[in-house]
Amino acid sequence: MAIPRIGILTVSDRASRGEYPDRSGPAVRAFLMERLAGRWEALERVVADEREAIEAALAEMADRQSCCLVITTGGTGPHPRDVTPEATAAVCDRLLPGIGERMRAVSVESVPTAVLSRQVAGLRGSCLVVNLPGSPRAIRQCLDAVFAALPHAIELAGGPELELASPPELPH
Amino acid sequence: MAIPRIGILTVSDRASRGEYPDRSGPAVRAFLMERLAGRWEALERVVADEREAIEAALAEMADRQSCCLVITTGGTGPHPRDVTPEATAAVCDRLLPGIGERMRAVSVESVPTAVLSRQVAGLRGSCLVVNLPGSPRAIRQCLDAVFAALPHAIELAGGPELELASPPELPH
Amino acid sequence: MAIPRIGILTVSDRASRGEYPDRSGPAVRAFLMERLAGRWEALERVVADEREAIEAALAEMADRQSCCLVITTGGTGPHPRDVTPEATAAVCDRLLPGIGERMRAVSVESVPTAVLSRQVAGLRGSCLVVNLPGSPRAIRQCLDAVFAALPHAIELAGGPELELASPPELPH
Numbered sequence: 096m097a098i099p100r101i102g103i104l105t106v107s108d109r110a111s112r113g114e115y116p117d118r119s120g121p122a123v124r125a126f127l128m129e130r131l132a133g134r135w136e137a138l139e140r141v142v143a144d145e146r147e148a149i150e151a152a153l154a155e156m157a158d159r160q161s162c163c164l165v166i167t168t169g170g171t172g173p174h175p176r177d178v179t180p181e182a183t184a185a186v187c188d189r190l191l192p193g194i195g196e197r198m199r200a201v202s203v204e205s206v207p208t209a210v211l212s213r214q215v216a217g218l219r220g221s222c223l224v225v226n227l228p229g230s231p232r233a234i235r236q237c238l239d240a241v242f243a244a245l246p247h248a249i250e251l252a253g254g255p256e257l258e259l260a261s262p263p264e265l266p267h
Numbered sequence: 268m269a270i271p272r273i274g275i276l277t278v279s280d281r282a283s284r285g286e287y288p289d290r291s292g293p294a295v296r297a298f299l300m301e302r303l304a305g306r307w308e309a310l311e312r313v314v315a316d317e318r319e320a321i322e323a324a325l326a327e328m329a330d331r332q333s334c335c336l337v338i339t340t341g342g343t344g345p346h347p348r349d350v351t352p353e354a355t356a357a358v359c360d361r362l363l364p365g366i367g368e369r370m371r372a373v374s375v376e377s378v379p380t381a382v383l384s385r386q387v388a389g390l391r392g393s394c395l396v397v398n399l400p401g402s403p404r405a406i407r408q409c410l411d412a413v414f415a416a417l418p419h420a421i422e423l424a425g426g427p428e429l430e431l432a433s434p435p436e437l438p439h
Numbered sequence: 440m441a442i443p444r445i446g447i448l449t450v451s452d453r454a455s456r457g458e459y460p461d462r463s464g465p466a467v468r469a470f471l472m473e474r475l476a477g478r479w480e481a482l483e484r485v486v487a488d489e490r491e492a493i494e495a496a497l498a499e500m501a502d503r504q505s506c507c508l509v510i511t512t513g514g515t516g517p518h519p520r521d522v523t524p525e526a527t528a529a530v531c532d533r534l535l536p537g538i539g540e541r542m543r544a545v546s547v548e549s550v551p552t553a554v555l556s557r558q559v560a561g562l563r564g565s566c567l568v569v570n571l572p573g574s575p576r577a578i579r580q581c582l583d584a585v586f587a588a589l590p591h592a593i594e595l596a597g598g599p600e601l602e603l604a605s606p607p608e609l610p611h
Contacts, residue, residue, distance in 0.1 A: 191382070191383055193381065390517060415552075
């Protein structure tokens, strides 16, 4: 059986131009390494905040590279350049509104401006696409809020089985 | 005055083919019998997970059979055959996003995969349509989360008055 | 630098016909006076529950009168005459779903029928438009739930800086 592939798509004008190193993609990867058991492989890309580039990258990861999950980071705010949710909605067959709702509901408890995040999640065929904000702290908080449900969504949509790591053992 | 009618629409490929008995529709009915006072009558149907069949059943219940409330159960998940939310949105004039949000927010506290439910609610004329998941446990939890508000929505939309049962008396 | 302008748009058939005094607009204004520091000016209007009138008033306030924030009150419920969310969505370039979600999530804790409110928020260029229900009590509760995030949204969208008042000093 093929090893499950997960796309990590950083959406950032400045990181895509090399003006600073991408810290968001690696934060997503670190979270996945901690929480997934079994074998999986990551495909990582950085694109600018351009709808066409984001849509093309999502389609490439979902269709040609057979990712079962694509996590985007960045481009979800109210700034006019933030277009990740629009690009995601455009390439998905159906949206899963509860994922964005839950990420916002959990984040807003510690960060009032989390209500401004427009992140969405949806399915393109059997590939689940989930938007996250760009800040490493928000990445962890948002993924934490919904991660336990993602393998089930992928399985129902016809994708491969992703195995969650067991919770860390408590010291005796 | 006419007796208020409530449609209960089970959406399930297997129940519609008789492969197993419908347990979801009866769970909705049991909840309504517990929580509604006064007279009302139920119209119950089971249809397959097909958009056209769901849309036709909703329109029939709302328009020809003058239901003031139609509760659907099933077909709200991320599986490709799950199309109840799409069918509901297509036949409604306006959606009430807070109802789905609230059902998910309450359910997710006990079931992490509740974020995957795509259920919606909306009005078709003066008929309120509310989607529920298919599992009897989720039915009760979701209806519980929003039921107190439904009679008010129906009344504002021009429908009949539905009377909520008084809460059970506490033992002395 | 120009003084920031805030539009307050009361949407009410009866208030627009003078059948009763508008209490909603003044409640919004009182909240803003309490919570904003620095200079700002209010533009207040009352329109009927008509989509065209609401859309025209929003466009006028955002485009010609250069409001950085327009707060509407009224017309967000399930009644067939309630069309403020539709009018708002029609004139905005992008919606901020987290604002409506948060207002409902907070309100429902004290008022079960808050799940019926369909209020939305969005950006028209650099002008943030936020719908509120009509009841003065709900106005305060809903604004309270999201107000801390609004200046950040306006700034990210390219609008002027709105300054939040310091929290009141506690007595010694």
